[in-house]
Amino acid sequence: xxxxxxxxxxxxxxxxxxxxxxxxxxxxxxxxxxxxxxxxxxxxxxxxxxxxxxxxxxxxxxxxxxxxxxxxxxxxxxxxxxxxxxxxxxxxxxxxxxxxxxxxxxxxxxxxxxx
Amino acid sequence: xxxxxxxxxxxxxxxxxxxxxxxxxxxxxxxxxxxxxxxxxxxxxxxxxxxxxxxxxxxxxxxxxxxxxxxxxxxxxxxxxxxxxxxxxxxxxxxxxxxxxxxxxxxxxxxx
Numbered sequence: 739x740x741x742x743x744x745x746x747x748x749x750x751x752x753x754x755x756x757x758x759x760x761x762x763x764x765x766x767x768x769x770x771x772x773x774x775x776x777x778x779x780x781x782x783x784x785x786x787x788x789x790x791x792x793x794x795x796x797x798x799x800x801x802x803x804x805x806x807x808x809x810x811x812x813x814x815x816x817x818x819x820x821x822x823x824x825x826x827x828x829x830x831x832x833x834x835x836x837x838x839x840x841x842x843x844x845x846x847x848x849x850x851x852x853x
Numbered sequence: 854x855x856x857x858x859x860x861x862x863x864x865x866x867x868x869x870x871x872x873x874x875x876x877x878x879x880x881x882x883x884x885x886x887x888x889x890x891x892x893x894x895x896x897x898x899x900x901x902x903x904x905x906x907x908x909x910x911x912x913x914x915x916x917x918x919x920x921x922x923x924x925x926x927x928x929x930x931x932x933x934x935x936x937x938x939x940x941x942x943x944x945x946x947x948x949x950x951x952x953x954x955x956x957x958x959x960x961x962x963x964x965x
Contacts, residue, residue, distance in 0.1 A: 742895075744895075772951045772952070772953065774956075779958075779959075780955045780958060780959070781945075781956035781957050781958050781959050782896070782941050782943070783952045783956070784948075784954070784955060787952070787953060789869060802943075807880055810899070827896065829896075831952045839884060839947050839952050839954070840898055840901070840911070841896075841897035841952070843888075843896040843897070844895050844897040845893055845894060846895055
């Protein structure tokens with residue numbers, strides 16, 4: 739049972755335009771959400787996060803939106819750049835600041851930004 | 854750079870042999886994790902540690918064991934490797950702020 743879902747395996751966007759990556763979750767106990775970016779042959783790198791007490795968090799070109807009632811979050815990248823081409827993973831944690839901090843990951847979305 | 858290294862980076866082994874992967878951190882973090890990444894599954898937690906000699910199972914722990922005798926080292930052992938354990942393995946540490954985890958570069962393991 740996939741508790742964190744990324745239903746789009748891939749996304750192609752033109753350079754300079756907005757990229758929107760989506761993520762849905764099923765467990766209402768999740769209270770902290772993260773996005774990771776992964777290049778081939780490298781480990782995932784942390785990008786941005788949001789706690790359930792917020793509905794938006796912004797860091798430069800990256801903004802994460804959280805809709806708790808819909809159990810949906812999205813990552814917006816504006817403007818998109820060719821260097822943003824990577825696999826993006828959504829992750830959720832059921833115990834913010836808790837002892838174990840287990841992360842549940844989605845299956846990833848491959849973003850291709852075309853020059 | 855979170856100061857995490859993994860060794861080996863690549864390994865090819867045969868079915869039935871034991872394999873040990875090593876994760877080393879220089880940041881003195883308490884929490885460490887082992888994940889595997891497979892197509893269609895994202896990253897899945899195998900085992901984690903919350904201190905020296907303190908470990909617990911993740912969602913895909915069957916066929917794996919771990920040990921942590923020092924803060925800086927977290928070992929993952931495949932007791933008898935199977936082809937289904939062919940994967941890319943990532944180690945992670947928990948940051949000091951919030952719930953972020955920081956990942957090592959990964960080990961690509963192929964079991965023939």
